[in-house]
Amino acid sequence: MIDDPLLHRAQALHLHGLVAHWAEVAGQPWVEALIGWEAQERQRRSLERRLQAAHIGSFKPVCDFDWSWPKRCDRAALEALMTLDFLKEAANVILIGPNGVGKSLWAQNLAHQALLLGATVLFTTAGQLLGELAALDSDSALRRRLRHYAAPDLLVIDEVGYLSYGNRHADLLFELVSRRYQAHSTLITTNRPFAEWGEVFPNAACVVSLIDRLIHNAEVIAIEGESYRLKEAKERSEQRAKRRRKKTEDNL
Structure with missing residues (x-):
């Protein structure tokens, strides 16, 4: 040759x-x-x-993240995630914090960065994922869909904890996490600390094992603070009120 x-x-x-x-x-x-x-x-x-x-959807870049807004946030740890070293180790990432503090923003940016570097990525919400899996009425269809979600280099499951689920949903999530365990990275955003996951999956016997699989060799980062979206909504409302007052004054 x-x-x-x-x-x-x-x-x-x-x-x-x-x-x-x-x-x-x-x-x-x-x-x-x-x-x-x-x-x-x-x-x-x-x-x-x-x-x-x-299916990442539209999102703000991390350069727009307001570091001064959260009450507590490990900036170094979040910025280190953008190197995507956790993908090389098939490690998981768990972002914990209340609604509106930027968890989804970081998840979407990490997913996009992984795509740019050639990784396969799938972004979904917990409600969409578990609802879809639980609705499948044949074992063969369920196995195919589990393989679909188990395959990507990075699976992002957004908004765990915003809804509560039954035992079947918990079992399905545990099955999926187990299939990906130490083979591919899973990124989860949640508004509930792990101590409250028993309320997300009430009476589910696998919750402890599910958490154990998720956090083993995982980067767990908490973001504390009030909703930035609520802050932005208040600011927009105040700006509209100012424009109305100015318009009224100009018409006098």
Whole structure:
């Protein structure tokens, strides 16, 4: 085989026509550019497909996160997550805090960063995930869907704790977490400390085991404070009130 890096790149891209005529085109100045364009376009299309499949939705970038707002927040730990070292270790991430403190913002940014670095990602809410799994009425369909959720390098389950679930939901979540355990990373956002998960899954026998699997080799980060969304809503309301007062004054 010819020891030509460009030829190896063409073969890796499955450019069979180009490879078949390599002896004729090798050394032509346009060959390297052509291979580069093809590689870039495939990377772009791959990212586009994975973004669509990930279902991250629209989100604010972490540069918009107001570090002065939370009452308590480990900034160094949160910023370290953006290196995605936890993915290399198949470690989990648990973000704990009340509604509106930025847990979902960080989860979405981490999911997006993982996609940019080539990882497979799936973003869902606990309600959507558990509702879908519990509604499946055949074992074969359930197994297929569990494989779907168990496969990504990073699975994000948002909003655990906002609703309460039955024993079947708890068992399904435990099954999914067990399938991903020490193989792929799971990121969970929750408004409940683990001591209150018995209220999220009342009477479920697997809650202790579920928490144990999640937190083993996990980064657990708490964000404390009042809702930033509520703060923004109040500010918008005050701005609208000021505009109305000014308009009234101008009309006098």
